[in-house]
Amino acid sequence: MTKNSRTSTDILAFIRETFNTQEFIPLHAPVFAGEEKKYVMDCLDSTFVSSVSQYVQKVEDKVCEITGSKFAVAVTNGTVGLHLALLAAGVEREDEVITQALTFVATGNAINYTGAQPVFLDVDETTMGLSAKALQVFLENNTEQKNGACYNKKSGKRIKACVPMHTFGFPMEIEAISELCKQHNVVLVEDAAESIGSFVGDKHTGTFGELACLSFNGNKTVTAGMGGMILTQNEDLAKWLKHVSTTAKKPHAFEFYHDEIGYNYRMAGLNASLLYGQLMNLDNILKAKRKLAGLYQEYFNGSRMQFITEQSGTTANYWLNTIRFATFEERNDFLTYANENGVMCRPIWNLLNKLPMFKDAETDGLEVSSRLEATIVNIPSSFIPELV
Ligand SMILES: Cc1ncc(COP(=O)(O)O)c(C=O)c1O
Structure with a gap:
């Protein structure tokens, strides 16, 4: 049998062999193989389970160390982190914000929470993130400076901000995008929800603009159960983000004085303690995920399916391993077979402009996004401790 003739049955057999189980295989489940329990118990024993816990500061410091970001602000999830990051970028009602249509709905929702409208541009075929070329064409032909x-x-x-997204942890063309944003006076807010541990050269994703956001949802590379982290390189913004994410309360021994509309968005200590344990184990998690990606790459090499790999000069975290089918029909046949047989596989998202709440948004045609939408599939990608 040639690799070219690999069937859905063959692929599932390989996945089962790799994960060493005949049970249900999730797409990405959290694995607590480090000292997570110790830190969670320590947090419980302290009784400081809310955001006053020392673990909130600890995860912020740890994320700064991992990413090289100057400042990090821990919040309850990635979606609200993006919301606040957009407010910090100065996005106002009636503004527009450029993003990609091929992203998780949270990117579009966060833009909507500010009252701004999204403009959906195409993605790059190899990175699946916002295309620098598409951004350049749009900014040069469709915008003016005033x-x-x-x-x-x-x-x-007014187009106040641009929110490109590092799809599945594969770094996009962020250097070119950052340059274009600077040239056109658009604030860059990276949606790095999926890309902790992903780099361009030795620079971590989420540190190319003034603002970015990571997610620590239960399905991510590392999790807080639910959590997010705003990265910023600007001290004033970091201070403001901490202030408004804790109801904008002025510190005082007993008075309740809030100096602007605030949000109850700060991460709780209990979540932070779990996240701290996960972050302490991040190197092992990334190592095992890279090995798993290597096994998949070898398996799919020479087959009809294309296994997506990091671009040269970049390091992907391989959050979700990704294959591309030749046709929509082949994609569907595989998804149906895999999910009926206890191996969770998922298509990429529906383009956001096809969802009812974003149907009137401006787009640039989204040719590449539509092709990827029809053919991309994620396959099981959880951390396998035995691979470390
Ligand atoms: C691209 C993208 N943006 C934003 C989010 C929102 O993160 P959260 O689920 O933590 O709110 C996610 C993940 O869920 C995501 O994948």
């Missing part, structure tokens, strides 16, 4: 700000010539609205 008083140092970028305006959409068609809608007349």
